[in-house]
Amino acid sequence: MQNSTRKPIVAGNWKMNGNKPLIQLLEDSLATADLAHLEVVICPPFPYLGMFGGLNALGAQNMSQFDGGAHTGEIAASMLKECGCQYVILGHSERRAGHAETNDVVASKVKKALEADLTPILCVGETEEIRDSGNLFAFLAEQIDAVVQEIGVNEFSKLVLAYEPIWAIGTGKTASPAQAQEVHHFLREHLAKKNSDIAEKIRILYGGSVKGSNAKELFSQQDVDGGLIGGASLDPEDFLSICLAAKQ
Known part of the structure; x- marks a missing residue:
């Protein structure tokens, strides 16, 4: 993480995990350290969004591409904003695979999030089959370009x-x-073909079995600006160690 103009982010994606006691344990752990060097974002399940003390940024794990109406079980971007969210994870592979979210659906959600003044954390990624096929970069470019088009x-x-x-x-x-x-x-260079200034400034997080033991080496890479953390975000001690590893 060599570029000092890009403030790193460590975002914890709890997925469908967690409980009230974990909220307090995590906040107590993070309060023990000076984390002014980065942004910490906590993304818990929807029911817990209103239970955090506001010491760190709050994010949702998903939202609807619709503004409101007859969409049982869905959450609108405006509702997330009212709950105090600043961020929202969009296009996570578990949503793409398990809920049939296409590139176009993800792009629509990104647009709605921006309209509500939320910062999307736009996820892209490939299966092992795609990587082995040699089509990795084309696949990732399609995911990005659908959002650019929108x-x-x-x-x-x-x-x-x-x-x-x-x-x-x-x-x-x-x-x-x-x-x-x-x-x-590659992602930065792909965007640079369209706007070099934005490509240089955009923060790109890595997610995928990040732990306190491997975070520092991952975060030291030139174009890695922090992490989107899954399982380790449920362990306050490990999550804190990841945050501390994100020093520029």
């Missing part, structure tokens, strides 16, 4: 990107620092 490249100044190789999510496998850097560099 909102225009200039709006990427209001986004955070997150690269999550699907084969490394919850599997214990982790992309090597060199593999992570290679993809992050």
